[in-house]
Amino acid sequence: xxxxxxxxxxxxxxxxxxxxxxxxxxxxxxxxxxxxxxxxxxxxxxxxxxxxxxxxxxxxxxxxxxxxxxxxxxxxxxxxxxxxxxxxxxxxxxxxxxxxxxxxxxxxxxxxxxxxxxxxxxxxxxxxxxxxxxxxxxxxxxxxxxxxxxxxxxxxxxxxxxxxxxxxxxxxxxxxxxxxxxxxxxxxxxxxxxxxxxxxxxxxxxxxxxxxxxxxxxxxxxxxxxxxxxxxxxxxxxxxxxxxxxxxxxxxxxxxxxxxxxxxxxxxxxxxxxxxxxxxxxxxxxxxxxxxxxxxxxxxxxxxxxxxxxxxxxxxxxxxxxxxxxxxxxxxxxxxxxxxxxxxxxxxxxxxxxxxxxxxxxx
Numbered sequence: 001x002x003x004x005x006x007x008x009x010x011x012x013x014x015x016x017x018x019x020x021x022x023x024x025x026x027x028x029x030x031x032x033x034x035x036x037x038x039x040x041x042x043x044x045x046x047x048x049x050x051x052x053x054x055x056x057x058x059x060x061x062x063x064x065x066x067x068x069x070x071x072x073x074x075x076x077x078x079x080x081x082x083x084x085x086x087x088x089x090x091x092x093x094x095x096x097x098x099x100x101x102x103x104x105x106x107x108x109x110x111x112x113x114x115x116x117x118x119x120x121x122x123x124x125x126x127x128x129x130x131x132x133x134x135x136x137x138x139x140x141x142x143x144x145x146x147x148x149x150x151x152x153x154x155x156x157x158x159x160x161x162x163x164x165x166x167x168x169x170x171x172x173x174x175x176x177x178x179x180x181x182x183x184x185x186x187x188x189x190x191x192x193x194x195x196x197x198x199x200x201x202x203x204x205x206x207x208x209x210x211x212x213x214x215x216x217x218x219x220x221x222x223x224x225x226x227x228x229x230x231x232x233x234x235x236x237x238x239x240x241x242x243x244x245x246x247x248x249x250x251x252x253x254x255x256x257x258x259x260x261x262x263x264x265x266x267x268x269x270x271x272x273x274x275x276x277x278x279x280x281x282x283x284x285x286x287x288x289x290x291x292x293x294x295x296x297x298x299x300x301x302x303x304x305x306x307x308x309x310x311x312x313x314x315x316x317x318x319x320x321x322x323x324x325x326x327x328x329x330x331x332x333x334x335x336x337x338x339x340x341x342x343x344x345x346x347x348x349x350x351x352x353x354x355x356x357x358x359x360x361x362x363x
Contacts (some may be wrong), residue, residue, distance in 0.1 A: 004088035005032070005033050013026075020274045022274050023273065039060035041058040046077075056071060063093065066095055067113065071109055072173040074173065098184075100224070101123075101207075106269065111177050111178055121182065124183065124185060130206075135174060137171075152305075155322075155326070187199065190212065199213075203245070203251070205232040211225050213264070218263055220266045222266045226266050226280060227270055232249075246288065246335040262277060288332075291312050300355075306326060336356070342357055
């Protein structure tokens, strides 16, 4: 180990779990980095939530580093970056900040890093615009349409009031975004330090999530699109209540099966780098299709969105994740609705009741 960079013998460390192969013995410790491949470092930032970390990556770019994702805008995370920049990154400048998508753990410190190094922000257009929109909502009162949305899902008035209280929190963990950005788009290419990375876009977890694929040696910066042990949240939100993000998500996973060869090394945002992308894509698709079958059985009895949690989730849903669980339930319900496999009826109290529809009958 030198300068906080850990060199690992991937072959010696390799292990297999559930059809995936993990070539590295352990994740990087705080303030350290693991060299994944030539010119690519893996680092990890802490988060004080159930998902207790995010992986971030540095790719050598001339005299500096291109950073991929940034962590939340918290004082402790800024301190972690200071240690990484001075340690394994050797005090070299940041040349650009690349964000796979607009969720706070990925873009939280993008603006701070861009301003500090006068570096451009690189994102897809929909991710950038959505982030700017959510930042504009910070500190604003909750719209009544959101209260109507959550009542329809089955929330009680105490829970709806919690939505109002918690509205507009995005900017509390996201530093101000740069006023402009460099656009990534599906099928485009980024050249970083002389190496070409192909951009592969997925939808469903977020509007226009970018994965980056270095085809020359089979590295895929997968963000939240392909995680090794958990499935990314796919949710409906009050801003687009009739959307079909689960349909977008499943279509993206099916398309990626035709794009990525099975020998790529996926560098995810959570969990550990792994081989076995085809098996993992299959498992992600299979998991949602199985959940949809359970949901259809549940809907033989009219149900609200909050009544179907047990059909979709392996553990009880607490208050801290109620919003995400409700959004994911609605994503599955909307998927069935859009395909004529479920019907929705709103009662006099503004609550939506969902029922399954046999194939061939009218909703």
